[in-house]
Amino acid sequence: MPTITEILNTMEYGPAPESQKEAQAWLDQRGRKFGLFIDNAWTEAGETFASTNPADGKELAQLTQATAEDVDRAVQAARRAQPAWAALGGPARARIMYAIARLMQKHARLFAVLETLDNGKTIRETRDADLPLVARHFYHHAGWAQLLDEEFPGHRAVGVVGQIVPWNFPLLMLAWKIAPALAAGNTIVFKPAEFTPLTALLFAEICVQAGVPAGVVNIVTGDGRTGEAIVKHEGIDKLAFTGSTEVGRLIREATAGSGKKLSLELGGKSPYIVFEDADIDAAVEGLVDSIWFNQGQVCCAGSRLLVQESVEERFLKKLKARMDNLRLGSPLDKSMDIGALVDPIQRQRIHGLVEAARAEGCEIYQPSACEIPAEGSWFPPTLITGASTSAAVAQAEIFGPVLVAMSFRTPAEAVQLANNTVYGLAACVWSENISLALDVAPQIKAGVVWINTANQFDAACGFGGYKESGYGREGGREGMFEYLVPVSEDARPALPAVAKSAAAKPAAASSDPFAIDRTAKLYIGGKQARPDGAYSRAIHGADGTFLGEIGEGNRKDIRNAVEAAHKATGWTKATAHNRAQVLYYIAENLAARGQEFADRIAAQTGSKTAEKEVQASIERLFYWAAWADKYDGAAHQPPMHGITVALNEAIGVIGIVCPNENPLLGFISLVAPAIAVGNRVVVVPSEAHPLTATDLYQVFDTSDLPGGVVNIVTGSADELARTLASHSDIDALWRHDGSAAGCAEVEKLSAGSLKRTWTGGAKGRDWFSTQQAAGRTVLAHATQVKNIWIPYGV
Secondary structure, rough: OOOOOHHHHHHOOOOOOOHHHHHHHHHHOOEEEEEOOOOOEEEEOOOOEEOOOOOOEEEEEEEEEHHHHHHHHHHHOOOHHHHHHHOOOOOHHHHHHHHHHHHHOOOOHHHHHHHHHHOOOOHHHHHHHHHHHHHHHHHHOOOOOOOHHHHOOOOOOOOOOEEEEEOOOOHHHHHHHHEEEEEEEOEEEEEEEOOOHHHHHHHHHHHHHHHOOOOEEEEEEHHHHHHHOOOOOOOOOOOEEOHHHHHHHHHHHHHHOOEEEEEEEEEOOEEEEEEEOOOOOHHHHHOOOOOOOEEEHHOOOOOEEEEEHHHHHHHHHHHHEEEEEEEOOOOOOOOOOOOOOOOOOHHHHHHHHHHHHHHHEEEEOOOOOOOOOOOOOOOOOEEEOOOOOHHHHHHOOOOOOEEEEEEEEHHHHHHHOOOOOOOEEEEEEEEEOHHHHHHHHHHHOEEEEEEEEOOOOOOOOOOOHHHEEEEEOOHHHHHHHEEEEEEHHHHHOOOOOOOOOOOOOOOOOOOOOOOOOEEEEEEEOOEEEOOOOOOOOEEEEEOOOOEEEEOOOOHHHHHHHHHHHHOOOHHHHOOHHHHHHHHHHHHHHHHOHHHEEEEEHHHHHHOOOHHHHHHHHHHHHHHHHHOOOOOOOOEEEOOOEEEEEEEEEEEEEEEEEEOOOOHHHHHHHOOOOOOOOOEEEEEEEOOOHHHHHHHHHHHOOOOOOOOOOEEEOOOOOHHHHHHHOOOOOOOEEEEEEHHHHHHHHHHHHHHHOOOOOEOOOOOOOOOHHHHHHHHHHHHHHHEEEEEEEEOOOO
16 A cells, blocks of 8 residues: 555646736736826837736737936926925825735735736745735835834935836835835835836826825836936936846946935845754755745845755755655646746846856756746756856856755854855855854844745845845835935035145254154054055144154055954954943043144144044044944844844944044044944045044054054045945945045945945035934944844744
């Protein structure tokens, strides 16, 4: 008699097709030809392009290719509507957003079928994952709109936002972006992907039904030309982009110096780490959801399997058996696991990468029983083993149903392999030892880490990456901040002019052969260092008196400083309490030499309030010492059996270009918050008045500040900032010297490694004001949020 297992293995799934009647009827009612949705009205269709069903290649509808003029009309409509939408108030906006959420639930099946037809993903995913999350985002952010004044005091809407989304989660990406923007009081110009625009157009009808005022939501369809018009439009105040890293770089370059707020959610090559004590069966099932969900067309897909060597053979055997049972076929069949790829171009790219791996000697496993339909764009689930860590398939984002597997021996090696990528979006850690999992998770350079689960998302929990996976977060409190601006930014003063010194007087000749050389060196790794170029520059006071010389740092000096900063990892690992103590010591030692620093400031700048600046600098150090152990994260309770811990993590190594005005206070106001939360810094002090910063060396040396935490390189702000912006091992760059051209340049150069930037543009900042130079806004620039998902009882 056959066993139950044998019987189950011989059972066949019957077809379970989902009706597409209503979706096709909706397309027919609109003549299968769509214009643009601008100012709550539909334009006549212009130049059109086709949207096709990836599963069979058949045309679904014709869409309008929006021109730059169309985008301009949409931006103008959004600009007209924005003041009234913001003035409507959070509670009134919340009611409209609640209406949107209810309508999305009411028409959920229509949206799900239309999404499957347009995208190729299975109806199980659109129906059971995408649509519930879409409604959840509008409900959740309606709540933020209701609480906006209470929870985000001192903030206002950014204004008009441009939003561009990819084709892998068309409707869900729409909800992720539109919901927080509406809640904050912004108006929107939204571009869906040219492959998958249909659910965005159906959403436009929902907006009208829900009572969204004219001009608040505008939807323009088209290819990259439409996106480029949105990016370059001067009337856009913020851009939110989800897509490829390559396009993200182009957007960063195009917006450099524009003052536009920018958030980028880009590519990924996420590690899926399985330790030997993991529940192997659960980890295999989680891996199926992680890499073959949505045909692997997921930016956070667990496409790199790292399995501990002791269980590798057993794990891969179980994985192959599970792959053999995956069903590929009609996305509208509810019994299917894998649907169609979005377009034949995507299939060609995936096929090329897999065949290149085969040519390199890798082993390629694909289920033999997986039948590929004759029509449409399909690719079977694929497992690649034997690839080197530098192979293209191990480093490039394949964006398809392809898994690359390799092994590790120790937790340290697992972390090293996990971080061996230019990306940093997500990761999975599987272990029954929760202590091990919670030790490994913070070490992984990724914005989201799932423990004993995979691909969990919720509107209350932020999502976003590190490194070349972009910056900014979507969802949660941090996602709301992306669509808000501190009101204090509106009060920033015009850039103060640096007073011209009197004609320089030559240095007085000394008859003392033992006179102290007044050439200030650089400060690198806790030691004074001569500049590599062996050049120095004379510094004269406000009255022209020669005060001393400073070293002219160059590219090699920056290199040395960055290396020293990267070695000082003990500072990041130190407790926040210990960092606070060091900041207190710095403040106390600065106070002990307060008059000396005041005299130095007065001599350089001619300031009559130098003593006030020193006192403010001491108070600012105490302020950031107080914050060091109080900028905590949060524990979210998403709708799962568990919690999500949001950690405020140090960014890493930050380059800082200080202002010329208030040379001590400006320096302290930027350096202190950065190191308070565990960053290490490479600082370019005031180019005009650098001696105040070089006088700090002795203060640092007597305050228990470890070498390499603060590195100071004097010299040309433009040249050194250029080097910092181009350096791949600088994780973020702040420039606040008031140079509009310089700020634009570092933003453009930062696109190479997609490092975060915080620039002041051509405006100044009241460094004495806690509203403009302190507070949580500064701390947000100094940290990044990592969300660690921890389910209970698994």
